[in-house]
Amino acid sequence: MANIFPLVCSFLFVSSLSSLCSALRVDYYHHTCPHVEEAVTTAVKRAMAADRTVPAALLRMHFHDCFVRGCDGSVLLDSTKKNKAEKEGPANLSLHAFYVIDNAKKAVEEMCPGVVSCADILALAARDVVALSGGPSWEVPKGRKDGRVSEATETIQLPAPTFNFSQLQQSFSQRDLSTVDLVALSGTPTCSATPSGHTLGFSHCSSFQNRIHNFDAKHDVDPSLHPAFAASLRRVCPAHNKVRNAGATMDNTATVFDNAYYKLLLEGKSLFSSDQALLSHPKAKQLVSEFACNEKEFFEAFARSMIKMGSIPGNGQEVRLNCRVVR
Structure with missing residues (x-):
């Protein structure tokens, strides 16, 4: 380890x-x-x-x-x-x-x-x-x-993969999580929709379809995407995709926990609108750049943010004997 x-x-x-x-x-x-x-x-x-x-x-x-x-x-x-x-x-x-x-x-x-x-x-x-x-x-x-x-x-x-930065920030701040937490947790593994977790895992087409087809009135593809990367996503996820479980890996080291997510984000190779949104805010963009350059800094920030997120209080009252059913 x-x-x-x-x-x-x-x-x-x-x-x-x-x-x-x-x-x-x-x-x-x-x-x-x-x-x-x-x-x-x-x-x-x-x-x-x-x-x-x-x-x-x-x-x-x-x-x-x-x-x-x-x-x-x-x-x-x-x-x-x-x-x-x-x-x-x-x-x-x-x-x-x-x-x-x-x-x-x-x-x-x-x-x-x-x-x-x-x-x-x-x-x-x-x-x-x-x-x-x-x-x-x-x-x-x-x-x-x-x-x-x-x-x-x-x-x-x-949080949804289509969220802009204000929506992401509001969602995190409601849980006493800061902009640093937002950026650090965005670089972690997930499988399809929410910010937390993009250095590991896989995303289904539905979570980023909005960026590669009918993006807006002027662009079919989100212009912030790297052209070659966008083309590869369109091949995997055509406009009327009918292939079940089609999608793309979060980054090129999708089974390793590292800082590749931030490097790819700066290259225009992120999957979600919520990823790209990090670059629309000065402090968040600065953190993305720092984490891309310094993996140790990202790891330390991520660990702190995971402790913080894992401490969000719930209303639990029991210790279940079976995790699937209440006692």
Whole structure:
């Protein structure tokens, strides 16, 4: 595992987040489940060995969990006859690899029954996939509780790939996340729609179709796109594409966590409108340039922002025995 920059909760003892860090602790399970992290890492390693899409999937899952109702594991709940859960919201239909969290939870329950929340397991798994993909590692503050509410309609709160900078900034600021957090988290893995996560993963055509067909009244293609890159996207995603799961990788090192996303963004080779939007704001553009030039700086900023995002408070009240159903 390379490029490890252990970070602790002290990075976050600022502004309104200081109280959150006092509630979440790195040593929360020190006495009650001392080997929880090893169990989660083992489950993640096994899944990654069998499926190269697992890192992007789990990182995106953690982001989607935290941006709806806070980090309470609500994205893990299955729908019932009376309720359509977050998993079935439009932005979450492509989420996958829930089985990894199930397997990790099973292993943890065998060691420490009824102690570790599913929300904490997801946060640990997100950290592990980054570190195991060549990115930074960090100490995960723990102590989240699992929520009992999961509504598909609430996934509309997730940032969309068509957002402009003002919309992105508003979405992040509502969760006490700064412009630095926005830019750092935009360089992480995702699979199709939201900002968080573009150094790993794959995007479906529908998420960037607006940039390569009928862009505006004067241009069929977004003029900010590099011409050759735009042509390659149009070949993969024609105007009336009928190929299921057609799309493009986020960057040319889509299974490695690195700073290639920022370099490509500056070259006009980003996929989403929300990516390009980062260059429309002076501070964000400066950060993009800094992260493109200095991978270590990006890794350190990313780790801090992941701790901060992972500390968005939820309304969890329990520790689920099965991550898919309330107790």
